[in-house]
Amino acid sequence: MTDEGIQLAAAMAWPRLGGFWRRLLASLIDYFVVLVPVYSLVTGLFLFTDGGVKGHFWLNWRICSTASVHGNPSLEAYNWQVCKTSLLGFPVAEWAIGTAKDTQSEAAPAVSLDLDPQGNFRPTALDLGFLELPILAIYLLVMEMASGQSVGKRVLSLVVHDEYDWHRTGLSLQKAARRQVIKFLGAVPVTLTGAWFAFQAWRSMPGLVSSYSKVEIVCAFAAFALALIWPIWIGLSIASGNEPIHDRVADTSVRISEIHE
Template identity: 30%
Template sequence: MVNSDNAATQVGFWETVQRAGFWRRVLALFIDIIVVSLPLQILLIVLFAQTNGAVQGSFGINSTSCVSIGELPTGLEPAPPPGFNSIVECQTSLLGFDTSHSLRVAEVNQDGSVTTSIYRDYTLGADGRPNRAFTTDWIAILLLFAYLIFMDSRLGRTLGKRALNIRTIDIDAQASTGIPLRKAFLRQLAMLIGMIPMIIIASVMFFKYLAGADLTSLTNRSLFSLMIFGGLIEAVWLLWIVMSVANKQDPIYDRLAGTAVVRT
C-alpha cells in the first residue's frame, strides 16, 4: 500500500521546486571541468618542461596549433603508414606553456567527395624529437568522474552546481544532503550508455593494433560503417538527453539512478 502521508509530502515537495534547466547544467559542468583540470594542467606544464615532454596531456581548456612539415623526424617507432603524404606537427598549450607535442603521419586519399585517411600518431618531446611519452588525459577524465561522484554523494552539489544554485537530490529522500554513493556512481555511469557501441569498436581496434594488425585492416569499409552506426547511436542518445533537460524533464540517466537536479 502507498503511504498517503508520504505521497502527499512528495507532491508538496515537487510543487515548490523546479528542475534545473539546460544552460544551468551545462555551465555547472563547465565550471567543474575547470575546477578539476586547471590544477592538473598547471602541474602538467611543470612536468612537461622538467621531463622534456616525457609526461604530457591535452585535456582541459587549451589551445592547439598545427603545422604541416615536409620531413619526418628520425627515430619514429612503429613505422609510419606506407605511402604517407601528410605530416602534421601539433603543440597544445595553456597560456603559451606547452602541455603536449605530437606528430600525425597520414596517407590521405580523395575519391570523389569521400576522403579517407590512414594515420599514426606519435608523441614528441619538448625538443621535437620522437619519444614514448606518458599521456595523462585518461587520469584527468577519471579524476573528473571521481570528483562528480564524490561531491554529489557527500553534498548533493559540485562547486559548479553551487555557483549555479542547483543540486542533485535523491527522489526517495528529497530532504537529505547528498545522494547515496551507489546512485551517484550509477548516475555517472548511465550517462555513458549511448557511447557503448563506440567504446566496443574502439576497444576492438586498439587490441587489434596491439596484436600487430596493419593500419589498412583497421580502416576497412565494414569497420568504417560500424563507426558511423555507433556515432549515430551516440548522437541520438545525446539528443534525447538534451531535449529532456531543455524541457525540464529528468533525463534518462537521472531516471535510471532515481535522482533529479533541481534549482535551490
C-alpha cells in the first residue's frame, strides 16, 4: 500500500468528533473539578487572614439575612443585610449591604462593606475571583499535555488529538498552550478587569461603594460582553459540526474514544 493509501486508511479509522452536548458536559465537570479546590483554598485564606481575602466566582451561592447596626448614626440610616458565600458551610466571602431608609435624602442608595469572620466591618478584602479562569486554563493545559484528557473528557470518553500525530498520547507544550490561550482569549479582558478592580479596592477603608469613571464602566461592560460572546461562538461552531477556533489554530481535534489506536 502506498503512503497515500496508508494515510487515507488511518483517516477513515478516526473516531467520531465529540459533539456539542458531550463536550459541554465535559467542560462543566472540569469547571467543578477546579472550582471545589479553589473554593477550599480561598476559604482557608479567608479564615487565616481574618477576612482579608475573599472570592466571588462565576457561580456564587449567596445567602442574605437581615441585620442591624448600633452605635454609629451614619450607618443607622441604612437597612442592612449580611450576605455570605460559603462552601459546605465555610465562608469564602462575607459582606454587608445597606440601602438608605430615606430614599428622598442625599444619602447613597446602597452601601457594601466587607466583614471579617466575626461579622465586624473591616478594610476591603482582596477578591481572588479573577483567578478562577486562569487556574482552569492551567489545569486543562497540564492534563491535555499529560494524556490528552482532562477529568471531564475522561468521564465523557473524549480525547484531544494532535492532527499531525494521531497516535501521540497528549499534546506538546506548544499546541496545548496555543489551544488554551485561544479558548480563553475572550475571558482575558474580563480577568484583567477583575484584577484591576480587586487591587484598586484592596485595603481601602470601609465606606460607600467605590465610584468608577465612565471609561472604567464601559471597559468593564465590553469585557463582560466579550467573555459571554466568545464561548457562545465556540459552542455554535461545535454544534454546527465544525472545529472551534482553538482547535483550528492549534491543529488539534477532540474525538470520541471508540477504538484502540
